[in-house]
Amino acid sequence: MGKRKLTDYLQQLQAKDKNLFVPYIMAGDGGLDKLKERILFLQDCGVAAIEVGIPFSDPVADGSTIQNAGKRSLKRNTTLAAVLDTLASFKDKRQVPIIVMTYLNPVYAYGMEKFARTCSQAGVDGVIVPDLPLEEEDLLTNMLTKYDIACIRLVALTSPKERVDALIRRSEGFLYAVTVKGTTGSRISYENEVNTYLQKLKEQSDVPVLAGFGVSTSEQAQALASCCDGVVVGSKIVELFNEHQTDEIKKLIGESL
Amino acid sequence: MTTYTGPDHNGKFGNFGGRFVPETLMPALLELETAYEQAVKDPEFITNITSYLHHYVGRETPLYFAKNLTQAFGGPKIYLKREDLNHTGAHKINNTIGQAFLALRMGKRKIVAETGAGQHGVATATVCALLGLKCVVFMGAEDIRRQKLNVFRMELLGTEVRSVSNGSATLKDAVNEALRYWVTHVEDTHYILGSVVGPHPFPKIVRDFQAVIGNETKQQMLKQYGYLPDAVVACVGGGSNAMGMFYPFIEEAQVKLYGIEAGGAGLNTNQHASVFHQPKPGVLHGTLTNLLQDEHGQIQEAYSISAGLDYPGVGPEHSHLHATKRVNYAAVTDIEAIHAFQQLSLTEGIIPALESAHAIAYVKKLAQEMDKHQSIVVCLSGRGDKDVEQIKQILEEKADGKTKTH
Numbered sequence: 001m002g003k004r005k006l007t008d009y010l011q012q013l014q015a016k017d018k019n020l021f022v023p024y025i026m027a028g029d030g031g032l033d034k035l036k037e038r039i040l041f042l043q044d045c046g047v048a049a050i051e052v053g054i055p056f057s058d059p060v061a062d063g064s065t066i067q068n069a070g071k072r073s074l075k076r077n078t079t080l081a082a083v084l085d086t087l088a089s090f091k092d093k094r095q096v097p098i099i100v101m102t103y104l105n106p107v108y109a110y111g112m113e114k115f116a117r118t119c120s121q122a123g124v125d126g127v128i129v130p131d132l133p134l135e136e137e138d139l140l141t142n143m144l145t146k147y148d149i150a151c152i153r154l155v156a157l158t159s160p161k162e163r164v165d166a167l168i169r170r171s172e173g174f175l176y177a178v179t180v181k182g183t184t185g186s187r188i189s190y191e192n193e194v195n196t197y198l199q200k201l202k203e204q205s206d207v208p209v210l211a212g213f214g215v216s217t218s219e220q221a222q223a224l225a226s227c228c229d230g231v232v233v234g235s236k237i238v239e240l241f242n243e244h245q246t247d248e249i250k251k252l253i254g255e256s257l
Numbered sequence: 258m259t260t261y262t263g264p265d266h267n268g269k270f271g272n273f274g275g276r277f278v279p280e281t282l283m284p285a286l287l288e289l290e291t292a293y294e295q296a297v298k299d300p301e302f303i304t305n306i307t308s309y310l311h312h313y314v315g316r317e318t319p320l321y322f323a324k325n326l327t328q329a330f331g332g333p334k335i336y337l338k339r340e341d342l343n344h345t346g347a348h349k350i351n352n353t354i355g356q357a358f359l360a361l362r363m364g365k366r367k368i369v370a371e372t373g374a375g376q377h378g379v380a381t382a383t384v385c386a387l388l389g390l391k392c393v394v395f396m397g398a399e400d401i402r403r404q405k406l407n408v409f410r411m412e413l414l415g416t417e418v419r420s421v422s423n424g425s426a427t428l429k430d431a432v433n434e435a436l437r438y439w440v441t442h443v444e445d446t447h448y449i450l451g452s453v454v455g456p457h458p459f460p461k462i463v464r465d466f467q468a469v470i471g472n473e474t475k476q477q478m479l480k481q482y483g484y485l486p487d488a489v490v491a492c493v494g495g496g497s498n499a500m501g502m503f504y505p506f507i508e509e510a511q512v513k514l515y516g517i518e519a520g521g522a523g524l525n526t527n528q529h530a531s532v533f534h535q536p537k538p539g540v541l542h543g544t545l546t547n548l549l550q551d552e553h554g555q556i557q558e559a560y561s562i563s564a565g566l567d568y569p570g571v572g573p574e575h576s577h578l579h580a581t582k583r584v585n586y587a588a589v590t591d592i593e594a595i596h597a598f599q600q601l602s603l604t605e606g607i608i609p610a611l612e613s614a615h616a617i618a619y620v621k622k623l624a625q626e627m628d629k630h631q632s633i634v635v636c637l638s639g640r641g642d643k644d645v646e647q648i649k650q651i652l653e654e655k656a657d658g659k660t661k662t663h
């Protein structure tokens with residue numbers, strides 16, 4: 001469990017020469033009882049890990065698709081505690097690493113230490129908090145380290161060299177390279193800038209580099225993965241689950257690996 | 258009292274503040290901080306802003322002894338700091354002038370801003386028209402409906418107003434959307450945040466630009482009357498007029514400071530905007546501060562009759578001043594604010610903004626506990642033109658209600 005499991009799992013897939021594919025789903029979208037089914041389905045599709053989003057009322061890093069999914073989930077009264085409970089309930093039935101993604105405030109309200117402890121008990125292997133930059137992260141990372149959970153950091157196209165270096169030095173699990181100047185679901189621009197940026201990160205990083213925000217087709221996934229180790233796909237997966245198009249999800253993942 | 262400093266280099270005021278934003282925005286915040294630190298050391302930058310505040314905004318604003326109101330309340334002398342007399346009708350322009358010149362210094366000619374009632378949006382649109390900057394203002398769909406005239410004002414001034422229907426479609430969602438827009442256009446766009454909220458360095462920058470209110474007040478009190486006031490009162494939405502007024506008084510321990518939040522339908526209901534009623538710290542819009550939120554950390558909607566006080570958070574420096582007890586925070590209800598609105602209009606011939614009416618309403622209570630030899634300064638943050646229609650409607654409904662029930 002934890003950081004170690006995430007690292008090993010990614011390494012095993014890379015040893016088989018696979019691109020890494022990490023889908024994002026919004027917990028509680030369509031009801032929390034769907035969570036298990038969706039995670040096991042994605043595991044069967046061959047994904048490298050699953051990002052499980054916990055909804056927040058003010059998701060400032062997200063575009064409209066994920067915002068709306070969060071809103072639907074909150075309407076069903078999804079809470080952080082309930083998501084972690086659900087994850088705990090079938091932790092022995094899955095092998096795929098789980099990464100919880102949420103904003104700081106629900107975690108803050110729950111309690112940092114309690115969050116890390118409960119994540120650990122629920123078989124969560126990594127955590128992403130997009131509104132927690134380097135300057136503030138000790139607040140949470142101290143607790144995550146204590147429970148051996150990976151803190152996955154985001155690096156941006158706009159990050160200057162010193163910040164990139166610092167982020168790479170601290171990265172755990174994988175490095176999440178944001179490929180747009182914008183929110184999740186923004187349209188990715190195929191600038192050379194993105195390719196060079198990914199290649200540079202890849203050269204420097206000891207952990208895998210995954211490109212994310214705005215990836216929606218297997219062509220994009222393949223193109224980006226040729227510059228790094230794989231992709232994170234959020235809005236598109238959320239949209240397809242909402243439309244019950246699981247065949248399309250399987251196809252998208254299959255063609256991206 | 259020890260010297261008051263703050264924020265520290267991480268933007269913390271005690272346990273509050275900071276920069277809780279996605280990495281994508283961090284470089285822009287760091288750039289802004291550096292640009293600001295350099296700008297304030299440049300005498301030309303300061304002189305320029307001072308000159309515009311004088312010739313364009315109309316500063317300094319009067320400090321007016323409200324004799325009739327003093328008599329009506331029957332206690333201490335009441336002085337009004339007349340921010341309502343600024344160009345565009347409120348204190349908001351003190352900040353937008355400063356930030357617009359800062360944007361120019363950074364080579365950014367595009368501006369994004371959020372607005373609730375439209376006051377900050379109008380103040381931003383105004384300086385953008387003046388300086389030839391391209392401006393986009395985000396405003397909640399619900400607020401657009403409530404404040405049609407301010408939308409039109411902004412459009413007259415050449416600003417594009419974009420409707421936000423995400424979330425609760427009010428001010429907090431407009432801030433989210435402005436932040437998202439800023440992430441996407443960060444290279445050529447500056448975000449003019451309208452209050453002492455948001456990630457560092459905004460709470461500091463906005464406070465410093467608003468501190469002209471308190472600095473003038475202090476000098477005027479000493480020059481015109483020869484003493485400092487015993488109490489200073491200001492309304493608190495995000496907290497910019499209050500912070501600007503309080504800041505120069507923080508080290509004057511004998512001056513009591515009062516920040517007045519919107520009590521809406523009453524603090525015993527969930528229809529209010531008082532974060533200090535049951536303070537619960539959390540992170541919203543990039544800062545750690547007290548928030549209206551449920552037990553799961555979801556942000557709740559604020560409510561007030563006054564759109565400018567209708568915000569579920571408060572500036573982090575206020576949370577700090579609350580924790581250290583340097584400032585007393587209290588709330589007054591919609592009804593008390595309406596009474597104060599009417600009373601100031603009748604006694605002094607000054608129609609206050611509904612926001613500022615909250616401060617007046619509290620002064621009425623405070624006056625009962627003080628004596629004739631003492632004095633209170635109130636920050637009259639804005640004028641009430643924007644609220645006249647709403648008050649008319651409320652008073653008519655009230656009159657109708659009466660005739661029906663009687």
Ligand SMILES: Cc1ncc(COP(=O)(O)O)c(C=O)c1O
Nearest residue numbers: 494495496497498565612638639
């Ligand atoms: C006249 C007036 N006063 C006060 C406020 C509240 O803002 P702050 O607390 O930042 O001064 C507003 C906001 O729109 C306003 O228009």
